[in-house]
Amino acid sequence: MNKKRVLIIEDEVALLYALQSRLSLEGFEVEAVSTGKDGLKLIQEKKFDLLVLDIILPDTDGFQILKQIKENPKTKETPCVIVSNLAEKDNIDRGISLGAKDYLPKSRYHLNEIIDKIKSFLE
Amino acid sequence: MEDILQPKKNQFNIIKQCREEGLPLWECPNFLFLFTGVISVVSMGTAYLLASYYFPPEIVIVLIGLVSFVMVVISYLVNQGIVRITQSKKELRKSNEALSIALTEIRKEKKMRENFTTMLVHDLRSPLEAVRLIIELLQEKKVSLSSKDLHDSLMSINHSVANILNLITNLLDITKFERGRFLLHKRIDDIQKIITLQIENFKILALSKGVKLSSQLADNLPSLLFDEYALDRALANLIVNAIKFTPAKGEIIVQAVYVPKGKEVEKIAKHYGIKWFINSSSPSIASISNSVLVAVTDNGIGIPKDKLDKLFLTFSQVITAQGTVKTGIPLGTGLGLSIAKAIIQAHRGIIGVFSQENQGSSFYFSIPTA
Numbered sequence: 001m002n003k004k005r006v007l008i009i010e011d012e013v014a015l016l017y018a019l020q021s022r023l024s025l026e027g028f029e030v031e032a033v034s035t036g037k038d039g040l041k042l043i044q045e046k047k048f049d050l051l052v053l054d055i056i057l058p059d060t061d062g063f064q065i066l067k068q069i070k071e072n073p074k075t076k077e078t079p080c081v082i083v084s085n086l087a088e089k090d091n092i093d094r095g096i097s098l099g100a101k102d103y104l105p106k107s108r109y110h111l112n113e114i115i116d117k118i119k120s121f122l123e
Numbered sequence: 124m125e126d127i128l129q130p131k132k133n134q135f136n137i138i139k140q141c142r143e144e145g146l147p148l149w150e151c152p153n154f155l156f157l158f159t160g161v162i163s164v165v166s167m168g169t170a171y172l173l174a175s176y177y178f179p180p181e182i183v184i185v186l187i188g189l190v191s192f193v194m195v196v197i198s199y200l201v202n203q204g205i206v207r208i209t210q211s212k213k214e215l216r217k218s219n220e221a222l223s224i225a226l227t228e229i230r231k232e233k234k235m236r237e238n239f240t241t242m243l244v245h246d247l248r249s250p251l252e253a254v255r256l257i258i259e260l261l262q263e264k265k266v267s268l269s270s271k272d273l274h275d276s277l278m279s280i281n282h283s284v285a286n287i288l289n290l291i292t293n294l295l296d297i298t299k300f301e302r303g304r305f306l307l308h309k310r311i312d313d314i315q316k317i318i319t320l321q322i323e324n325f326k327i328l329a330l331s332k333g334v335k336l337s338s339q340l341a342d343n344l345p346s347l348l349f350d351e352y353a354l355d356r357a358l359a360n361l362i363v364n365a366i367k368f369t370p371a372k373g374e375i376i377v378q379a380v381y382v383p384k385g386k387e388v389e390k391i392a393k394h395y396g397i398k399w400f401i402n403s404s405s406p407s408i409a410s411i412s413n414s415v416l417v418a419v420t421d422n423g424i425g426i427p428k429d430k431l432d433k434l435f436l437t438f439s440q441v442i443t444a445q446g447t448v449k450t451g452i453p454l455g456t457g458l459g460l461s462i463a464k465a466i467i468q469a470h471r472g473i474i475g476v477f478s479q480e481n482q483g484s485s486f487y488f489s490i491p492t493a
Contacts, residue, residue: 011367013332014253014279018260021272034332034370035424037481056249058368059424085249106252111259 003029004122005047009039009065010054010083015106019052019083022115028122036060040068043075050121053100055084055091063094070099079121083114145211150204159197166190246290250283257283278331285328289363293458296356297438300465307350307469314347314354314415314490315340318377321358325366333371336362339395341380344415347490349470354490357466360459361419361486368484369423378418382489385412399477399485407473414472414489422483426476434476435464463488 006023010016011034023030031046033039036057043051051069055062062082069075082095087105095103101121104114141151148154170186257276261268268276299305322338329336358377365375380391386409392400397418400408426434438461467474467488478484 012249012253013282014250014257017275017279018253018256021275022260037424038370056245085245085252106256107248111256112263114256 003027004049005029005031006050006052006118006122007039007042007046007048008032008052009036009057009062010034010052011057012054015054015083018111019114022111023118026115026119034058036062036065039065043069043078044072048078050118051078051080052118053080053082053084055082055086055095063098066095066098066100081118081121144208146204146207150200150207152201152204152208155197155201155204159194162190162193162197166193243290243294247287250286254280254283275331278327281327282331285325286363289359290458292356293360293462296462297458300462301438305353305465307353309348309350309470311346311348312351313344314349314379314417315344317351317354317358318379318417321355321362322377324359325362328363329366329375332366332369333373334366334369335374336366336377337375338377338379340378341395343381344379345381345492347415347492349490350466353466353469357463357488358417358419360463361488364459365419365421365423365484365486368425369421373422373483375419375421375423378420380416382411382414382416385410387412388416391416397485400487403477405475407475411473411489414491416487416489418485418487420483420485425480425482425484426478427480431476431478434460435474436461437465 006028008016008019008023008030010019010032013034016032016034020030020032031042031048033042034057036059039051039053053062053065057065062084066080066082069078069080076099079101080099082100082103083106084091084095084103085106087107092103092105102117104117106114109117137151137154137157138148140153141148144151166186166189170183170190173186174183257280261273261276296305318338318340322336326336362375362377369375378395378397380395380397382388382391388400388408388411389403392398397420399420400418436457438458440461463486464474467490470490472488472490474486474488476484476486
């Protein structure tokens with residue numbers, strides 16, 4: 001059986017590393033980039049089963065990326081989960097209304113819980 | 124506020140009313156109208172009585188004359204009072220307007236400071252959260268970590284901690300700047316030392332992101348008069364920003380060259396292969412002379428044209444800019460560049476940037492020889 005493929009767009013090196021190594025251990029194929037531009041390019045080129053997205057990125061914000069992904073017929077079916085430090089309700093609402101499957105404020109979850117949530121969208 | 128500035132008037136208490144209007148009793152219109160009434164009644168009564176005892180009309184005429192004179196004096200006083208009330212009302216309205224403008228400004232500033240603090244806390248929390256998650260990863264029993272995994276985890280933690288420390292140092296520096304306590308202790312020294320030290324300091328930060336950091340220093344760099352700590356901070360901020368905006372597999376190079384005379388930058392840049400300075404046609408670049416030029420060049424994401432002139436802001440502009448946006452370029456960037464600018468200007472140098480989107484950026488500064 002083919003491995004499920006996950007793309008992580010996150011600029012915080014440590015978090016990127018934690019997610020990447022943990023998801024690889026769970027048996028997923030993980031690709032990780034730190035800018036919105038690289039993320040958008042990659043998602044056009046390859047098919048992913050899930051996108052894990054940060055909001056504050058060096059070149060753009062996660063909402064813009066989500067919008068572009070959902071507007072593109074080629075990528076709009078890819079489920080997206082936002083994992084961000086922004087925990088305000090209006091940001092969460094915005095993410096969900098733009099089509100994110102879930103919005104996980106980092107401070108409210110342990111690594112295991114984030115991984116479990118991500119896994120639940122890949123099953 | 125309305126209540127304090129426009130107190131309710133007591134219609135029946137004339138003395139209190141006069142005090143509220145800020146007028147003496149004899150200029151208070153309400154009192155004077157009352158007084159006029161009393162005078163009129165008394166004078167008419169007196170005139171009637173006098174007229175019934177002393178018939179001669181001269182006396183009545185003199186009396187009427189006297190009463191009229193009193194009335195004229197009273198009218199004059201009434202007029203004075205009304206003029207003063209109108210004036211004080213006008214002044215009141217003016218100061219009222221000024222107050223409400225000031226209040227709006229204060230509210231705006233407060234809101235900006237609040238947003239700034241939110242951004243700041245966010246910038247500090249973000250790497251800390253990442254460190255927490257890595258520690259959780261290391262603590263997990265079911266994960267058996269190879270020595271490479273352990274090394275990579277520690278590198279990531281190191282990366283986050285370095286970013287936190289840099290931001291905290293910037294905040295302390297800004298507090299010193301704002302209180303006028305950022306004092307420069309300039310000494311003649313070699314700038315090579317600073318560059319080599321900072322490259323060493325940030326090598327791991329770059330490496331943990333998969334970015335190569337190196338330096339190229341000309342052999343003929345003269346000694347310069349500078350404050351070691353300040354220049355350390357200026358260069359550190361340029362390097363940290365370069366790392367932040369350069370994705371994995373990118374490269375950052377710190378170059379330092381000596382420019383003996385004006386308009387020679389291009390020739391020297393060509394010689395050392397500093398591409399952004401060739402054909403730059405920038406007058407501030409051409410004006411660099413008898414200085415050491417330091418350039419931190421990356422091949423990262425670059426900066427959009429419309430944002431280039433908004434990079435080197437003052438601290439208060441950073442607060443305003445960061446206070447009005449919700450997400451965007453991380454706060455650390457704005458603070459770092461504003462600190463670098465203040466430091467380089469205090470060394471009579473120039474600071475600037477060349478950049479193109481998707482091509483990379485080159486932040487440079489010059490320090491004149493003593």
